[in-house]
Amino acid sequence: MNIPTQMKAFRFNHYREPAENQRIPVPTIGANEVLVYIHNSGLNPVDYKIQSGKMKIIFPFQLPLTMGNEFAGEVVQVGANVHDFRVGDRVYGRPDNQHTGTLADYIAIDQSEIALIPAELDYQSASGVPLTGLTSYQALVELGNIQPGQKVFIQAGAGGIGTMAIQIAKALGAYVTTTASPSKTALVRSLGADQVINYHEDYFADVLFHYDMVFDTLGGQYLKDSFRILRPGGRLVTINGLPTYQFGQDHHLGLAKSLLFSVASAPLRRFAKKHRVNYHFLIMHPSGSQLQILSQMIETEKLLPIIDRIYDFGEAQAAYDYLEGGHAQGKVIVNVNHTIEA
Template sequence: MKALRMTQYGEVDGSLEFQVVDKPSPKADEVLIRVQAASVNPIDNKILRGDFKSFSKVSFPAGIGRDVSGEVVSTGEEVTHFRPGDHVFARVGEEHVGTIAEYITVQVSHLARKPQNLSHQEAASIPLVGLTSYQALVQVAGLKQGEKVLIHAGSGGIGSMAIQLAKSFGAYVVTTTSTANVGWVKELGADLVIDYKKENYLDQLSEIDVVYDTLGGEYTLDAFKVLKPGGRVVSIVGDLDPQAAEELGLNWLIRKLLALKSRKVMKAAKAKSALYRMVLMQANGEQLRELGNLYQDNIISPVIDKTYSFEQSKEAFSYLASGRAKGKVIISMEEPATA
């Protein structure tokens, strides 16, 4: 079968190539999927650049891509809830990374049935951003009806999904975006939109219950300036808190170095009697099924910027790296490119 593979750390053009590899066979608790669509995410480009090689090195050549939607071809002997012909979607576990390929095996516990009202391209846009936001806002932050949540970068793949998810829980949603996208993110459901090109959100906000930090850097520390006492800051790009470092299984020396790096953030959290957590998204089929129900009931809608063909996969990664994507970038195995 044909698959897009990483051959080295570096930029897209020199580090990705199509290769012919053996079609995988499902283990007892896995299913084999014929890929119909996949999506690309910023983490894919970060890993390709080598941003995380100090923590976890890639053995080249290696697959790339974590989101998938497709059709079950065969199942392992322990699989009872899925059968050939089922249409499914998933955020695959790290041991199965490589969804930009003709076939992929997936751990059955990471799998959910595709919402019937969505195409495979739409379904492939959901898993990583959906599970990341669900685990950050619902599982960790415990977002409640009526609470105020600040979601940075509302027009991105994460932000556009998180706005809708927070609204489905009855939250008051504040988001930041550029001038061109103000009206669009309002249509997604944001109650207050701050144009970061014209306004400083720090001058306008206070008493925020939850800050969803999708930008990192100074934004992580600044979150505590607008947070109410006892509030929650959940980050997907900030410093690792001690609990997250432990969950990663890092050795004591690296954990100590990370603890030093995160001192300012943890001090700011303590001063506000606030929670700070760096969320490490985990593949989870049951949570994905719950998210799928929200899409099935039209409470949340998929947001797709561009769709590329399998042969145009490199172009999809380059477009995502440009930072211009408004929603998700999709790679389709079954339809001609729209980009």
């Protein structure tokens, strides 16, 4: 494939300003990187949270910034130290925070952050796997240490995260309870949920008790009330809570920010102590090796990405507006360079 010097990219110049279609140089690759021609990009709430400036206290981004944090595409160039991927490979991945930008024709990405796409997945479906799949895996396995037969409560089962997390928890042998609107109950049941709470009628913390793990995706009062449904020694993992001192240290964010996080998260840590629960705040991280595990789950039909809507590249803002409405059922996908696959 002839690689051009310029490409299209959907990006913003300043926080809180709308993103627009711009022409920018095609990135060059380092020795450990591959250049990927992007076919599709999955969208995530973190994209518009970054654009709003809400994430800059945790991760300072360099502006202008291309939007998008996960992709599926084709390898068109490999660096000198890359031996596991070849030109023509179908790959997917979630780039690290220094190399975001998947709503663009090309991305240069480290070989450790990608995996081969299972043969049974097309690019559109594959592009919805990396960010929500890895987040769910890291919450349930790395931090949750879910064991067969354990009871897991997953908030918002019908969303991008929920639809992945339910399936991964079931693959691990857990008993899964989730929340959903009545119109989405059939979907979450089809993914394996054992118990579904209609959150418009029942409040989860009034009806659940003695759980081994809670995977909180909503934060706020939902997070606070999650402590009381856990057994002593249970685990609470939130992806919508407040970072802790340890988080700041682990991510080399400096003493001042770590202390700030420590003060902000103190009430939650007090809750955790009172209920004798292990509390974790997770910011997911890229991982090609964990993505390979998810690929195996897809190959063995334990995991299937749920796609809600697919937009063309020129409709990227409309796609974000829909996602930000908060009612997506599974993933919202953008055709960056859509080709019909054989």
